[in-house]
Structures are given as structure tokens and as C-alpha cells.
Amino acid sequence: MKRAAERDSFEVLTELFARDIDGALMDENLKLTPEQRLLKLEAMMRFGEEARRARAAAVPAEARRRSGQ
Amino acid sequence: MQPPFLQKLVDALVSSRVRFVIIGGVALNIQGHARATEDFDVCYARDRENLVNLAAALAPLNPRLRGAPAGLPFVLDVPTLRAGLNFTLSTDAGAIDLLGEVTGLGGYAAADALADEFEFFGHKLLVLNLDGLERTKKAAGRPKDLVDLGSIAELKKRRG
Secondary structure, X not given: OHHHHHHHHHHHHHHXXXXXXXXXXXXXXXXXXXXXXXXHHHHHHHHHHHHHHHHXXXXXXXXXXXXXX | OOOOHHHHHHHHHHHOOOOEEEXXXXXHHHHOOOOOOOOEEEXXXXXXXXXXXXXXXXHHHOOEEOOOOOOOOOOOOHHHHHHOOEEEEEEOOEEEEEEOOEOOOEOHHHHHHOEEEEEEOXXXXXXXOHHHHHHHHHHHOOHXXXXXXXXXXXXXXXXX
């Protein structure tokens, strides 16, 4: 019985997360070929790397205020 | 222009005839859910020939243990692959996770049985299908896996 209850709560959680999915974006993605999807992922990864580099050199808001930027 | 890093890793594995199934976030992207991921997860076959091929494929890419202290001796060769099972590696082409066994799924044979064949970067490649991804995500059960499970459910609905 406990296993059934656990499974139920798991499915409820999955449904909750599924509710927030942007179906239109998913449909657009499904129009791409698998290779185009991979290239899109690569672009995301590159952006993530660039964001990490930028974060390392970022000037926090407080420091900007102090320096009058 | 340099080929994308995923292509470099795929080219290296395919040119050395490594038997592998693409799993994890990259598989989820190929199956149709766009979400960020930072590494390339593959489930690899553990027979001797494949371990030889896998070591040869990655050697030119300078594989090292991800997160290990700099200078820690590590050689990804057949004895190392045989002694271990799952490896999280950094390479000169990017991060790759080698899984001999996947939680909720099993080893290569189980992954192969639930893999779709896709053609990209000029290669025919095996990619874990939505049922396989669902099993791994349910077994892992982290918050990000619940989000992925929601996406998998939506993708399945769209495929009917």
C-alpha cells in the first residue's frame, strides 16, 4: 500500500511540473531536426560559459553605486 | 571554425567504434525538450573491446577526473575503466560522463534496448528514448528530474 501511495504522489508532482511547461516552445522545438536541436543546445552551453566568465568580472550593484557608475 | 564540442566528442567516440547510448540532458534535448545541460552523458558497453576503443577515443582529448585536485595522477586506460564503472570527466573537448550502469535502467544492454536511432553530425547514433529517460529520471528523483518528467509526459502526449 505504501508503494502505491508513493507512486501516486510522484505522479501528482510530475503533473504539477508539466502544467508549467510552455507547450508552444516545445512544439517549436519539435519542428527542428535532431541535429538542429543539438546545435541549439551547444549555443545554450556557450552562453552559459560566457555568462560564467562575465560573472567573474561583474561589478556588483553596491560597488557600482559606490563608484558612481 | 572549430566544430561544436558535442560533435568533437561524438566524432571521437564514433571514429574509435565505441558502442554507446546517449542519455541524460543531451538525450532529452535530442528527443525534443530544450533545456540546459553542461555535460554529455553516455552509457557505454563494458566488454573488453569497447573499453579498449573507449580509452583510445578519449586519449587525444586529455581526459581527467572532473573536480579532482590538479596533479592527481589519472590515466583513462583499460585497467582504470575495468576497475571503475561510472566516470565524470573533463576533456579538452568538454565534459563527458561515462556510465557503465545507469540508475533505474541498468547497463548498456538495457540502454540499447530502449534507444532510438538518430542521424546527426553524419553519424547514426543511439539515443535513449522517452520511456528510458522516464525510468532514469524516476529513479534519480531529484527536483530537476521532476521537471524533466513533466516535459517527458508532455512530449509523450504530443507523440500520441
